[in-house]
Amino acid sequence: MAASSKRKKSATKRKSVRTSGNPAKRPIVEAPPITAEDWIGAARLRTLPLAVAPVVIGTGAAQLVDRELHWVIALACLAVAVLLQIGVNFTNDYSDGVRGTDAHRVGPARLTASGRVNPRTVLIIGLSFFALAALVGLAIVIRTGQWWMLAVGAACIVAAWFYTGGKRPYGYMGLGEVFVFVFFGLVPVLGTTWVQAFHLPQEAWLGAVAAGLFGCAVLLANNLRDIDQDREVGKRTLTVKIGRPATRVLFTVFIVVPFLIAAFIALLYPIAWLALMALLAGIPAIVIVWTYRQPRELVVALGLTSLTALLYAGALYWAFVG
Numbered sequence: 001m002a003a004s005s006k007r008k009k010s011a012t013k014r015k016s017v018r019t020s021g022n023p024a025k026r027p028i029v030e031a032p033p034i035t036a037e038d039w040i041g042a043a044r045l046r047t048l049p050l051a052v053a054p055v056v057i058g059t060g061a062a063q064l065v066d067r068e069l070h071w072v073i074a075l076a077c078l079a080v081a082v083l084l085q086i087g088v089n090f091t092n093d094y095s096d097g098v099r100g101t102d103a104h105r106v107g108p109a110r111l112t113a114s115g116r117v118n119p120r121t122v123l124i125i126g127l128s129f130f131a132l133a134a135l136v137g138l139a140i141v142i143r144t145g146q147w148w149m150l151a152v153g154a155a156c157i158v159a160a161w162f163y164t165g166g167k168r169p170y171g172y173m174g175l176g177e178v179f180v181f182v183f184f185g186l187v188p189v190l191g192t193t194w195v196q197a198f199h200l201p202q203e204a205w206l207g208a209v210a211a212g213l214f215g216c217a218v219l220l221a222n223n224l225r226d227i228d229q230d231r232e233v234g235k236r237t238l239t240v241k242i243g244r245p246a247t248r249v250l251f252t253v254f255i256v257v258p259f260l261i262a263a264f265i266a267l268l269y270p271i272a273w274l275a276l277m278a279l280l281a282g283i284p285a286i287v288i289v290w291t292y293r294q295p296r297e298l299v300v301a302l303g304l305t306s307l308t309a310l311l312y313a314g315a316l317y318w319a320f321v322g
Helices: 002-014 036-042 049-065 071-099 119-144 149-162 176-197 202-225 227-233 238-266 270-291 297-321
Strands: none
Touching: 036 071, 049 071, 049 176, 049 202, 049 297, 071 119, 071 149, 071 176, 119 149, 149 176, 176 202, 202 227, 202 238, 202 270, 202 297, 227 238, 238 270, 238 297, 270 297
């Protein structure tokens, strides 16, 4: 009886962490303690180039109008973009985790779904990054006097939250790509250009479209990886709606069109031809999406696509200021 009692206590002690689904309902199993690496992973560093690239393009476009580099404002725009990106990643971790969407995901484990972190803690961290982005954005508005941009900043935060948050998240209705195109392409590029130059040249618009398409490609790679799990839990992403073959085609289009834009820009700014060098990362991403056998391979495609966006942005910046 004593040995049996000890075994039961030992088993109870080991089963101390919930693993997936709604924290109130999911089963409890053994899991390692949370580490700094887990927190860094939750920030999803692979996606951060998508925050940097639009600011680089927007700053280059601004210097076409005003040759002076307004580096303080440029760095502030970069801070806003990165802080919002990290905030989105943490709030998505929270929202998907409490819904149970991440219960059987293929990629790296999420904080909320793993059960090793209190969901409220994850939410607070995400909202804190939003608050920091809002403070930096307010500083930009005060510096430039463009008070109407407060509404743009508020729209960014609201859109970021309702991507997977709220009762009817639009990310679950196949509208995620629309959000990404607007808020990871048009808004950051055009906003960065405007607060530095108070003018929007056509190069800014072209660069904004390219940045938005790269962001959409990253989202497609992510959702293609999770297509089976998303279908099972009722998350109706665009990928779930159109299926794997159409997603592969759309992903390819989203990668190729920015380079067609770069070719057009190169007619006026020859250095823009260097943007084609980014295909060294983009083509392998396309190959993986078309030939992958294990969903985990798409994590590599996601990282390569983000890198493609950053290399592309650097080439356009050089073309604009060179």
